Amino acid sequence: MPVLVGSGREISQGSSVSTKICGLSTLIDVLAAADAGANYVGFVFFDKSPRNVSIESARSLAVEVPVGIVKVALTVNATNEELDAITAAVPLDMLQLHGKETPERVLEVKARYGLPVMKAVGVADASDLPALASYSAVADQLLIDAKPPKGADLPGGNGIAFDWQLIADYDFTIPWMLAGGLTPQNAMEAVRMTGARQLDVSSGVEGAPGVKDIAKIAAFVKAVQ
Numbered sequence: 001m002p003v004l005v006g007s008g009r010e011i012s013q014g015s016s017v018s019t020k021i022c023g024l025s026t027l028i029d030v031l032a033a034a035d036a037g038a039n040y041v042g043f044v045f046f047d048k049s050p051r052n053v054s055i056e057s058a059r060s061l062a063v064e065v066p067v068g069i070v071k072v073a074l075t076v077n078a079t080n081e082e083l084d085a086i087t088a089a090v091p092l093d094m095l096q097l098h099g100k101e102t103p104e105r106v107l108e109v110k111a112r113y114g115l116p117v118m119k120a121v122g123v124a125d126a127s128d129l130p131a132l133a134s135y136s137a138v139a140d141q142l143l144i145d146a147k148p149p150k151g152a153d154l155p156g157g158n159g160i161a162f163d164w165q166l167i168a169d170y171d172f173t174i175p176w177m178l179a180g181g182l183t184p185q186n187a188m189e190a191v192r193m194t195g196a197r198q199l200d201v202s203s204g205v206e207g208a209p210g211v212k213d214i215a216k217i218a219a220f221v222k223a224v225q
Contacts, residue, residue: 017191017224020177021217022074023051023202025210030061032214033069036221040070042096042202045078045086050210051202058090072096072118080112087113094118096143106138116140118177122147123162129170136173143200146180161186164193184219191224199224 021033022042033041043058044051053061062071070093073086077099086092095109098120110117119139121131124147135142146162161181178190179200187199203209205216 017187017196018198019221019224020070020072020198020200021202021205021212021220022072022179022200023049023206023210024061024212025051025053025057026212027061027064028214029212029217030064032212032217033221034066036218037225038069038217038221039198040072040094040200041065042072042074042200043090044074045082046074046076046098055086055089058086062091070094074098077101083109083113087115094140096120098143098145103134103138106135110138110140118143120145120179123166125163126166129166132170132172139174141174142172142176144176144178144180145200161190164190167194182220184216184223187220187223 018039020040020042021038023044024030024033024041030041043053043061045055045058046052058073065071071091072094073090073092074096075083075086075098083095092115094116095113096118097106097109101119106117106119117139118141119135120143121135122128122145128147132142132144144167175198176196177198177200178194178196181204182190182199182201183204190196190199201220205213205220207213
């Protein structure tokens, strides 16, 4: 199975697609993701999200993640003070910046914490594509997500997809992950249309906002393996 580690370099080849289960908030969820064969697990540090976890909770969950699974902290326009607190307490492998962080901020975060950074870029139409090049120059990975609806409280996890044809022929220069509206039912179609080798899912494996469905987690990972 292809697994992307800290440097963002693919270290093994295979026919399956790597998966990230994001927004985990209970030990049952974490173990379900691990048992299903997920490559990444994500913890959300954003007060407005139904998937938000405290630093204390995240630490208790992160220490239970089996070796080899990448532990990711999702933050939104976090300050240095907030990131200091998270990274000091939670054993992490990667930081995911899911706000309006500039390329300069991405570089600053990488230098300050010594962790790989995945930058989320919202896409709604072709006018959003130039940003991919800007962030590819500084980030270790990209997360290509659907741009949130105007006025939405959440920058991601809204359960909506964008037109995948927009990136079907895009020449990515660093590892990237597809997100936005993915489910066990459409995961392979997303791979077929975009060529994605990594998928990120959150709301698509939930029974209610913030409440993961173990069967859906297993089905999602199985769909792309």
